[in-house]
Structure formats: structure tokens, C-alpha cells
Amino acid sequence: MVRRKNAEPIDWPCEGPALDDFVTSMLARGDELYRDLPWRHVDDPYAVLVSEIMLQQTQVARVGRFWERFLSAFPTVDALAAAAVPDVLELWQGLGYNRRALALKRTADRCAAEGAGRLPETYEGLLALPGIGPATAAGVVAFAYQRPAVYLETNVRSVFLHELFPEEEAVSDKVLLPLVEAAAFHPAAAADPRRWYYGLLDYGAHLKATVPNPSRRSAGHSRQSAFEGSRRQKRAWITRRVLAAPEGVSRAAVLADLNTAEAAAGRPEVEPPLFDSIVADLLAEGFFREENDTLTP
Known part of the structure; x- marks a missing residue:
């Protein structure tokens, strides 16, 4: 805009x-x-985009080492597009809100396939990409393109x-x-x-x-709910558990391990309907796959 x-x-x-x-x-x-900050005065739109997405809902002090490590592994749009989703998610662990990593991967996939490995140079073009909202698109325009x-x-x-x-x-x-x-x-x-x-x-x-x-x-201000014990916490735990099993792990084993972790934290066990709902969301969002009740990165 x-x-x-x-x-x-x-x-x-x-x-x-x-x-x-x-x-x-x-x-x-x-x-x-x-x-x-390490991402300032960077002309590469892709590097700026990675920083902007990482900085969404994450404190600046936590982002620096993740940004440098991520760009070291995936230095270009094409490199990220060629990467496997589990590898991308593994490098994102610790930042939270893993949907951002998937959206960034999908953006790289599209730009590699349709944009010759380059991000669009316009606000409107950036806004059309997965997971890029008005602020992120404007950030790339201002910080990468100096407009x-x-x-x-x-x-x-x-x-x-x-x-x-x-x-x-x-x-x-x-x-x-x-x-x-x-x-x-x-x-x-x-x-x-x-x-x-x-x-x-x-x-x-x-x-x-x-x-x-x-x-x-602000009219839109809302206090973020506590993470521990929340659905978000269980999503993150399930994602980490499946990513840690490249050969795959059964649904039953994941639920059992999750409830062991919940008990250790003093929380009640996760009922199967809630677990199935979370797994269904993660499958639909592309975090992992399922075949014969086995979850695989």
C-alpha cells in the first residue's frame, strides 16, 4: 500500500x-x-522477508541467531524451495508459530516456480504470496527496496x-x-x-x-493467552515429536508420549478428540503426513 x-x-x-x-x-x-541489528541495511529482499516473518510475534533478541542460521542453511529463495519441509521446520524450532515457516516455504516454492527465484518488487505482488500481510509486504518494500x-x-x-x-x-x-x-x-x-x-x-x-x-x-489490542497448557503448546509438542522420528511414529505413541509430558508438567491428559483435532489441523497445514495411522515428517 x-x-x-x-x-x-x-x-x-x-x-x-x-x-x-x-x-x-x-x-x-x-x-x-x-x-x-543484523538484518538492517540488507538489500536482499529474501533476507529482509525472512527477518520480517521471524519478527512477527517474536522478540527481537530471540530472532538474531535464528535469522543467521536460517539464511546459512537456505541462503536464497531457490535454496528454500528445494529444501524438505521437515528440514525447514527443524531450523524454525524455538521461534514458535510454525505456520510462519510453512508460509515462507510456500512463498519460496511459488517464487522459484513462477518468479525465477525472485520476490516481487511491488507491494501488491508481495501481498499475493502465502503468509504475507500488509505490514510484511510494506516492510520488504521499505527495507529492501528503499521505497x-x-x-x-x-x-x-x-x-x-x-x-x-x-x-x-x-x-x-x-x-x-x-x-x-x-x-x-x-x-x-x-x-x-x-x-x-x-x-x-x-x-x-x-x-x-x-x-x-x-x-x-489500540482498538485491536488483545492480551496473548498463556502458552503453557494451551492448544498452541500441544501443537508445538506434537510437531517436535513427529519431526524427531524421520522413520515415522504411530498416532498412539505420540498421544501416549504427549500425555507423559503433560503429566510431568502437572497437567491432565489430552483427550483423544482434542488430540485428533490438533493432528488433523497439522496434517491439513502440511506439517507432516499420515499413512496407516503413522505420522511421518
């Missing part, structure tokens, strides 16, 4: 700083708080809420998006999209560490 031609004037909040002042202030604040884009993720959202809506609750992204767009296409920000968004990301991270999280005042 880029700025539309002949767009209607933006209703910039009159109670906050003027647009010029806001952009100047945020650029200076970002320079002051700059974090030297202005409307990149609204949690830290950027925090900055706009803190600076422009300091007293308001339940501010929707519909309200924020035009403001993010206006700022991104301001000449001072558009001259260096990387600097602009690196600054917002770093300032947003600083805010979360020093003041009550401004993102909580």
Missing part, C-alpha cells in the same frame, strides 16, 4: 504536533535510539498512539493508517524509508520498555 495519486487531504490531529514537526522529531529520536510504504506494526503503532493520541483509548488502525501514510510520504521520511522506519521501530521498543505499552490503547 503506497500513497494514492490525487489522495484526499489527510486530517492530521490538530492537538498533536504538526506533520513537519512530527517527522523531524521522530527522525531525531530514531537516530538517538538506533539499534544495530516509501505504509508499514504499521506494533512498535510503529505504539509511536503514533503515544505521540498523537496520548489520552485516547481504542484507537483503530483505520484512524492510524492515513497518518502513517502521510508521514511515510513526507519528503524528509520518504528520502530514506529505512531510516524512517528503523527510527519508529526503535522508539516504539523504547516506549514499551519505559512507559505503559501504548499499543494497549
Whole structure:
């Protein structure tokens, strides 16, 4: 999503700083708080995409070693497309939300088959790929291609809420998006999209560490449920168990081992209907295969 031609004037909040002042202030604040992260100033769109997907719902401090290890194993789109799904998932273990790894693999498969091993260069082309949403597509446009884009993720959202809506609750992204767009296409920000968004990301991270999280005042904010004991935890456990058995493992053995682990954690056993439902989801999503009640990576 880029700025539309002949767009209607933006209703910039009159109670906050003027647009010029806001952009100047945020650029200076970002320079002051700059974090030297390994995926910054990388021109390879694929490497940027991997970082953006890994950073979804995962703390920055955890992503660095995974990003470097993943790119070492799969340095190009074609390398990832040629990889086996179990190998991709194995390198993803520890990051959580394994669906992201499968979506990234499917994106590589499509780009290898249809795009000569290259990612699209447009927001719209990126958005059409598996698992790539508006923020991820805009991130690749801004960070890899150095073009202005409307990149609204949690830290950027925090900055706009803190600076422009300091007293308001339940501010929707519909309200924020035009403001993010206006700022991104301001000449001072558009001259260096990387600097602009690196600054917002770093300032947003600083805010979360020093003041009550401004993102909580977003209309779409929801507290993440506890992982331990959740369906997500059981999904992750089952996935790891099957990936650890390249020769395959029976459904019954996986359920028995899962319930042993649950008992050790002081939790009740997993009932067969819940187990079957989780396994059905994992099979449908392509995490592993099944033949004659044997689950195989």
C-alpha cells in the first residue's frame, strides 16, 4: 500500500504536533535510539522477508541467531524451495508459530516456480504470496527496496498512539493508517524509508520498555493467552515429536508420549478428540503426513 495519486487531504490531529514537526522529531529520536541489528541495511529482499516473518510475534533478541542460521542453511529463495519441509521446520524450532515457516516455504516454492527465484518488487505482488500481510509486504518494500510504504506494526503503532493520541483509548488502525501514510510520504521520511522506519521501530521498543505499552490503547489490542497448557503448546509438542522420528511414529505413541509430558508438567491428559483435532489441523497445514495411522515428517 503506497500513497494514492490525487489522495484526499489527510486530517492530521490538530492537538498533536504538526506533520513537519512530527517527522523531524521522530527522525531525531530514531537516530538517538538506533539499534544495530543484523538484518538492517540488507538489500536482499529474501533476507529482509525472512527477518520480517521471524519478527512477527517474536522478540527481537530471540530472532538474531535464528535469522543467521536460517539464511546459512537456505541462503536464497531457490535454496528454500528445494529444501524438505521437515528440514525447514527443524531450523524454525524455538521461534514458535510454525505456520510462519510453512508460509515462507510456500512463498519460496511459488517464487522459484513462477518468479525465477525472485520476490516481487511491488507491494501488491508481495501481498499475493502465502503468509504475507500488509505490514510484511510494506516492510520488504521499505527495507529492501528503499521505497516509501505504509508499514504499521506494533512498535510503529505504539509511536503514533503515544505521540498523537496520548489520552485516547481504542484507537483503530483505520484512524492510524492515513497518518502513517502521510508521514511515510513526507519528503524528509520518504528520502530514506529505512531510516524512517528503523527510527519508529526503535522508539516504539523504547516506549514499551519505559512507559505503559501504548499499543494497549489500540482498538485491536488483545492480551496473548498463556502458552503453557494451551492448544498452541500441544501443537508445538506434537510437531517436535513427529519431526524427531524421520522413520515415522504411530498416532498412539505420540498421544501416549504427549500425555507423559503433560503429566510431568502437572497437567491432565489430552483427550483423544482434542488430540485428533490438533493432528488433523497439522496434517491439513502440511506439517507432516499420515499413512496407516503413522505420522511421518
